Amino acid sequence: MAGDHAVVLRMVGVSKAYLGTQALKGVDFELKAGAVNVLVGENGAGKSTMMKIIAGVEQPTGGQLLLDGRPVSLRSCEEARRHGIGIVFQELNLFPNLSIAENLFIGRELVKARHAIDMPAQRERARALLRDLAHELDPDTLVGDLRVGQQQIVEIAKALSQDARILILDEPTSALSQPEVEVLFRVIADLKARGVAIVYISHRLEELVRIGDYITVLRDGRITGSARMAEVDVPWIVRQMVGASTRDFARTDDHQFGDVVLQVENVRLPRRNLPGWLVDGVSLQLRAGEIVGIYGLMGAGRTELFECIFGCHPGRASGSVQLQGQQLMGRDIQACIRAGLALIPEDRKADGLVHTQSIAENMTLSSLWRLARRGWLGPAAERRAVAQQVRELHIKAPRPELPIGSLSGGNQQKVLIGRALMTNPKVLLMDEPSRGIDIGAKAEVFKAMRDMAKAGMAILFVTSDLEEVMALSDRILVMCNGRVSAEFAEGQATQAALVAASAPGQPLAA
Structure with missing residues (x-):
């Protein structure tokens, strides 16, 4: 990497305490212009707290921030925005009852004569921003009608619309498909060329090595390592994070599968107010002790399939869902839970937590x-x-x-x-179970999945991560356009074959 980059923002001895818990402990951090400044660490290490302080969401209990070498106090998001600081939060912050265009410009509306909001101008600007991110979404679409990955694209477009000189991206690719990740990386390269300082937080370590210029590692509220990205590798990153250099996605010993516990036949879910199907005649079976992974791009119908199995669309979904011979299609969520189904949803903020x-x-x-x-x-x-x-x-x-x-x-x-x-489920449905989980937690969750399967639980999980689906699955299904487009037995799948099977061929008939 040629030349050093100028430091645009510096944290000096910054500390932050919550309810007696010390989230940050005397952190010194430099943010460099025209570069991707990668920040990594286990969940709870303090990454999001650091970024919230820079973005004006939180104020430090000790230390100071220097912007262009001068002390600055950022007491609100608006104040940070005036200094040219934008952020895409890990947990999406959008208004589901407003349109894409209204979300992009809320609080910063484009106005015309007599202070009236210029809706046509907002729509056109929204279209241009979405087009830069390779998405042709209608700016008048309600955000609540978008899938999680599409909402994440809207969040990124919202940050880009602010022309920030410092842009914080907290897990920006966690709900994006691989083609969308490539588009985002091209946008980041363009921002770097314009001198924007980018903070990039992700648990996808190979992604960080590819895109980062500098890396800072946090552990338990302290910085344990800081270097140029060109000088480090994945084992170094993991070692600074968790004190070891391995990524343990390893499977446990093989075990015998039991009888079929979940039988899904010809499940279909129509689109709302549009012709065509979100789930189009999917059939599958799952045996006791088996882990089946479902891979596919965003919009392939994976999440909607889980919703059909779990009773989220009574009256709309059709087909058959049998758990140990008991018919669940048409029954509600509570009945499905009592019968032995459990679901971990894709969007924990909207669908999982109170x-x-x-x-x-x-x-x-x-x-x-x-x-x-x-x-x-x-x-x-x-x-x-x-x-x-x-x-x-x-x-x-x-x-x-x-x-x-x-x-x-x-x-x-x-x-x-x-x-x-x-x-105590018999069948566990896991929709992107590792989303937002650090490398140490991933290994723990994956080991738990294998242990549960060895004890006889059947697991059906969705992931956008090729490495995960190949490492964990006893069998892999690929979905595309609402259908199962391919199935691979253990040891048969390759990354190229999975990607090819997930790529849309002819569009789904309207």
């Missing part, structure tokens, strides 16, 4: 009927059940009574996994 409740209350939400005795919930039984999941899933939670929002994104994901396990 943000006004505590860690413990979120974890026991689906199993209160199992914990109650004669209609009464025993606090002692609830505490024991929660403590067991916290211990087994290595959830970093000082006290289960704290709000769920006090946890990092990865630990919130573990809470959802614990909630599912507390229902």
Whole structure:
């Protein structure tokens, strides 16, 4: 890498405490212009806290920020924005009841005479921003009608619309397909050429090595390593994060599968107010102790298939879903849970967590009927059940009574996994189970999946990560345009074959 980059922002001895928990401990950090400044660390290491301080969401309890060499106090997002700082949060911050264009310009509306909002100008600017990200979405579409990956594209477009000189991207690719990731990388290269300082947070380590110019590693609120990206490799990154250099996605010993527990036949889900199908005649079966991975691009119908199996579309979905011979199609979510199904949703913020409740209350939400005795919930039984999941899933939670929002994104994901396990399911549906989870937590979750399968649980999971689906799956299904386009037995799949099977050929008939 030729030449050094100028330091645009510096954190000096910055600390931050929450409810007695020290999130940051005297952090010194330099952010360089015209470069991708990678920030990595396990969930709970303090990455998001650092970025929230830079973006004006949080204020430090100690230390200071220097912008262009001068002390600055960023007391709000608006103040940070005036200094040219933009952020794409890991948890999406959009208004589902507003259109794409309205979300992009909320609080910064384009106006014409007499201060009226210039909606045509906003729509045209929105179209241009989305086109730069290779998306031809209608600017008048309600954000609530978009899938998670499309919402993430809107968040990125919103940040780009602010012409920021400092742009923070917190897990920007977690819900994007590989082609969308490539588009984002081209946009980042263009921003670098314009001198924008980019902070890039991700748990996809090979992605970081490819795109980063500088790397900073956080562990337990402290910086453990800082270097030029050209001078490090993946084992160095992992070693700074967790004190070891391995990525353990390894499978456990092979075991025998049991009988078929889940039989799905010709499941279909129509589009809303449009011709065609979101899920188009999908059939599959799952045996006890088997892990089946579903790979596909965003919009392939993977999430919608899970929703059909789990009773989210009674009256709309058709076909047959049988769990150990019991017909579940047409029954509601509660009936599916009691029958032995559990679902970990793709979007934990919108579909998984109750943000006004505590860690413990979120974890026991689906199993209160199992914990109650004669209609009464025993606090002692609830505490024991929660403590067991916290211990087994290595959830970093000082006290289960704290709000769920006090946890990092990865630990919130573990809470959802614990909630599912507390229902003692026969079949576990996992939609992007590793989204927002660090390398150490990934290994723990994957080991838990293999252990659960060895104990006889059947697992059906969706992932956009080729390495994960190949490492974890006993069998792989590929979805495209709402259909199963290919199936691979263990050892038969290659990354090239999976990508080829997931690529749309002829568009789905309208």
